[in-house]
Amino acid sequence: MVIKILNALLAIAGGIGGAMILFWILNKLTETIGGKWEDKIKPWAFAGPAILAIGVYLIYPAIVTIQYSFANANATAYVGLKNYTDILTDSSFLQTLFNNLLWIIIVPAACVILGLGVATLADRLAPRGEKLSKTIIFLPMAISMVGAATIWRAIYESQPVGTAQTGLLNAIREWFGRDPVFWYGVEKLHFNSILLMIIFIWTQVGYSMVLLSAAIKSVPDDTIEAGRIDGAGEKRIFFSIILPQVWGTVLTVFITVLIGVMKIFDIVYVTTNGAFNTDVIGRRFYNEMFTNNNSGYAAAIVVLLMIAIIPVLIYQVRHFKAEEANR
Amino acid sequence: MTTAIQPGTGTPAEDQQVLKVSKEGDTGGKASLIVKIGLTAICIAWLLPVVGLLINSFRSRDAQLNSGWWSIVKNPFDSTVWTLSNYTQVLGENASGTNMGRAFINSFIVTVPATVIPILIAAFAAYAFTFMEWRGRDVMFVIIVALLVVPNQVALVPLLKLYGALGMNNTFAAVWLAHIGFGMPLAVYILRNYMAGLPKAIIESAKIDGASHFTTFWKLIIPMSTPALASFAIFQFLWVWNDLLVALIFLGRGDNTILTVALQGLQGQTGQGRELIPAAGFVAIVVPILVFLSLQRYFIRGMTSGAVKG
Numbered sequence: 170m171v172i173k174i175l176n177a178l179l180a181i182a183g184g185i186g187g188a189m190i191l192f193w194i195l196n197k198l199t200e201t202i203g204g205k206w207e208d209k210i211k212p213w214a215f216a217g218p219a220i221l222a223i224g225v226y227l228i229y230p231a232i233v234t235i236q237y238s239f240a241n242a243n244a245t246a247y248v249g250l251k252n253y254t255d256i257l258t259d260s261s262f263l264q265t266l267f268n269n270l271l272w273i274i275i276v277p278a279a280c281v282i283l284g285l286g287v288a289t290l291a292d293r294l295a296p297r298g299e300k301l302s303k304t305i306i307f308l309p310m311a312i313s314m315v316g317a318a319t320i321w322r323a324i325y326e327s328q329p330v331g332t333a334q335t336g337l338l339n340a341i342r343e344w345f346g347r348d349p350v351f352w353y354g355v356e357k358l359h360f361n362s363i364l365l366m367i368i369f370i371w372t373q374v375g376y377s378m379v380l381l382s383a384a385i386k387s388v389p390d391d392t393i394e395a396g397r398i399d400g401a402g403e404k405r406i407f408f409s410i411i412l413p414q415v416w417g418t419v420l421t422v423f424i425t426v427l428i429g430v431m432k433i434f435d436i437v438y439v440t441t442n443g444a445f446n447t448d449v450i451g452r453r454f455y456n457e458m459f460t461n462n463n464s465g466y467a468a469a470i471v472v473l474l475m476i477a478i479i480p481v482l483i484y485q486v487r488h489f490k491a492e493e494a495n496r
Numbered sequence: 497m498t499t500a501i502q503p504g505t506g507t508p509a510e511d512q513q514v515l516k517v518s519k520e521g522d523t524g525g526k527a528s529l530i531v532k533i534g535l536t537a538i539c540i541a542w543l544l545p546v547v548g549l550l551i552n553s554f555r556s557r558d559a560q561l562n563s564g565w566w567s568i569v570k571n572p573f574d575s576t577v578w579t580l581s582n583y584t585q586v587l588g589e590n591a592s593g594t595n596m597g598r599a600f601i602n603s604f605i606v607t608v609p610a611t612v613i614p615i616l617i618a619a620f621a622a623y624a625f626t627f628m629e630w631r632g633r634d635v636m637f638v639i640i641v642a643l644l645v646v647p648n649q650v651a652l653v654p655l656l657k658l659y660g661a662l663g664m665n666n667t668f669a670a671v672w673l674a675h676i677g678f679g680m681p682l683a684v685y686i687l688r689n690y691m692a693g694l695p696k697a698i699i700e701s702a703k704i705d706g707a708s709h710f711t712t713f714w715k716l717i718i719p720m721s722t723p724a725l726a727s728f729a730i731f732q733f734l735w736v737w738n739d740l741l742v743a744l745i746f747l748g749r750g751d752n753t754i755l756t757v758a759l760q761g762l763q764g765q766t767g768q769g770r771e772l773i774p775a776a777g778f779v780a781i782v783v784p785i786l787v788f789l790s791l792q793r794y795f796i797r798g799m800t801s802g803a804v805k806g
Contacts, residue, residue: 170601173668173752177605180672184613192620196710211709212630219621219680220636222614226677227643230651230658237653244657290535293527298535304792305539308546311788312781313738315756319763319777323548323565333562337548340564371542379796432647435740439760454649455741464653471649482642489641496692 191218231475237468244464252469265448268362272433272449275363277426279370281419284377288385289407291378303382307375314372314435321368327351356446365436365447373429377422384418385411421488424481431478450474553774554578560771582775592762592769596779598751599758603783605668606743606754607736610675611729617676618683618728619721623713625684626691627699637688643681651678652745659746670746678742679732686731686798690724691717727798730791734784755780 195214199207241248256262287306291299309317326336327349334340339349353361388411396410412419434451441447443456450470458467527535551565559577568577587597624630625637655674656665664670694717702712718725740756749757759780762773788795 170598173605174601176668177609180609180668181612184609184672185616188613188616192616193710196708200708209630212624212628212633215624215628215709215713216621216636218617219684222617222677222680223640223643226655226674227646227651227681228639230654231646233654234650287535287538290527290531290538293531294535295527298527298532302535302539304789305542307792308785308788309542311734311784313740313756313784315740315759316738316777316781319759319773319780320545320549322773323545323552333564335552335560335564337544337564337566340566371545376799380800383800428645428647432649434649435756438740439763451647451649455744458653458656459745464657468653471647471653474647475650478645478647482645485645486638486642489638 188218234468234471237464238472240465240468242461242463242465248465252465253473256466256469256473261448262453264446265443265450265453268359268447269431269433269449271359271362272366272369272430273427276366276369276373276430277423279366280373280377280426281381281423283370283374284381284422285419287374287378288382292382292385303375303378306378309372310375312372314369315439317368317372318436318439321371325352325364353441353447354445359446361441361445362447365440368440369430369433369436373426377426380418380422381415384415388414424484428478428481431481432474549774549777553582553778554580555771556581557771560774582772583779586772586775586779590769590772592765592772594758594762594769594772594776596755596758596776599753599755600779602747602752603737603754603756606671606675606747607733609668610672610679610736611732613672614676614679614683614732615725615729618680618687619718619725620713621684622687622691623709623717625688627712627717628709640681640684644685648678648742652741656745665746666748666750666752668747668752671743674742674746675732675736675739679735682731683728686728687721687724690721694720723794723797726791726794730787730795731798733787734795737784 192215195217196211199211199214202210237244238252239247239249240252287302291302291306294302312320322336324337326334327339328334328336330348334343334349336352338352342349352364355361355364392410392414393406396406401409432451433449434455437443437447437449437452438455443449443452450473454467454470454474457463457470548565551568552560555565555568555577556579568574571577586592586594587600589595625633651674659665659670698716699712702716707715738756740760743754743757744760747753747757749761753761759776762769762776765773
């Protein structure tokens with residue numbers, strides 16, 4: 170244990186010290202070259218290490234992943250499109266895709282709507298109550314998905330009939346004289362998936378609320394006043410005056426939650442491990458990779474995920490360019 | 497600009513990036529009773545699962561197995577129910593085989609270097625992206641923006657093979673490097689956006705005074721960028737501490753296992769060790785909660801500056 174801690178301290182010192190020395194040397198080198206070349210090379214000396222890290226850990230592996238997706242289970246021979254045709258004709262994978270689609274349809278929208286609702290309500294409280302309630306709603310953001318799943322056992326847990334129920338939902342059922350239900354096993358109408366989504370939404374509404382609340386507060390008062398003078402009710406003011414002005418933030422929240430949902434893994438892995446028709450592609454990928462040792466399938470799944478994320482990526486880049494133009 | 501808070505504006509000129517509270521004479525304080533009751537109910541619902549976990553973590557095995565956590569309401573001062581033994585057990589060697597004390601230290605060992613090291617590398621890059629003119633700069637930055645939304649899963653299969661060939665699997669270095677790489681786009685993005693909002697005149701005058709880029713960076717830009725450095729540090733800290741996938745793949749379940757992986761492994765316990773789950777859960781979430789509560793301001797600043805992590 171002591172050795173491990175010393176190792177970590179060494180890594181910190183070495184990492185920071187090493188980086189400092191590296192940049193100092195790179196800087197000196199460019200300076201000795203001097204003249205016109207100095208200005209051309211120096212940016213690369215400054216940005217080079219970061220670009221290298223991104224290249225080695227994201228760009229290069231992404232390219233290799235695409236390559237693997239056309240290869241067999243242990244990446245020794247190319248198999249053409251076989252991995253893609255296999256997974257896309259596998260009914261269990263299609264079901265997995267459908268589950269992901271459910272997550273995508275329900276979760277981001279639910280986070281935005283709940284966030285808007287809580288932000289609007291909290292806005293009306295006196296400052297102390299506002300701050301307290303916002304902190305409470307925001308708090309789960311700091312908790313890991315594993316932690317959140319553990320916490321929600323207090324609500325969802327089920328014990329066999331005849332023993333004391335330790336989860337709140339089943340205790341309520343018992344109160345009404347009904348038998349306990351194993352909630353994660355209720356596949357009807359994807360009820361179990363929805364229970365998992367609730368855990369995820371619980372962690373994300375705070376994020377949505379904080380961003381939207383800040384946006385709502387920066388809506389100019391005179392536009393609201395003008396609406397009031399014209400005789401608009403509270404509802405009308407919200408939908409016709411406030412909402413259009415915070416629409417940009419609504420989109421930002423939506424997209425951010427959407428990205429989190431598309432690659433969701435932890436919460437399904439921890440609770441059901443994909444059983445009872447709750448599987449999602451993030452967990453399926455892990456399963457193909459580590460349980461089935463099929464890197465071809467795993468890579469093909471990730472490539473599909475990449476393709477699915479392209480529209481979000483285009484939105485992100487466009488949004489960034491619009492921001493830059495405004496600067 | 498219709499809204500003041502937009503992604504990409506974590507600049508110092510805007511000071512509203514804290515938990516904003518209504519101004520005097522605003523709508524604040526005008527809540528009707530229904531609003532107050534509604535919001536109180538939401539807050540209670542939000543906290544209820546956490547309270548359940550916390551209560552159970554201090555109840556004895558018998559109490560946890562024979563009644564729900566809410567039953568303490570009937571008899572809150574019954575001392576036979578309360579115990580610290582879940583914590584003392586779970587922090588050391590115990591019947592469940594999961595040692596959260598060791599995992600706790602491992603989590604720190606993983607998280608601190610993975611948080612601290614990328615900052616300097618990213619700051620230099622952000623400086624080059626903001627204050628230097630070079631070919632390929634804009635294209636490179638657009639690639640970084642695009643990479644913000646790309647899920648880490650794209651990198652895992654090849655990295656695992658690469659680490660396997662280098663004999664690096666199950667080492668801390670493997671996870672440190674992975675988190676440094678995965679966190680880099682976000683770090684460069686946050687810092688560059690912040691630096692772009694710094695007054696250009698100061699940098700220009702430093703140049704006229706003959707200061708090199710290196711000096712300007714150390715003496716001017718780094719001290720002026722501390723809020724953005726802090727934002728990124730908190731993001732990365734929470735992200736690495738709470739990460740399950742990367743740790744599961746590159747560190748596994750051996751001696752080096754971290755809190756999230758250990759807690760996940762404990763979930764399946766139905767017999768011996770089941771009573772330890774709530775305590776273990778609390779051990780896993782207490783540090784991020786403390787970090788979050790004490791540094792909320794910087795966290796929100798990072799969020800409002802459009803921090804996304806794929």
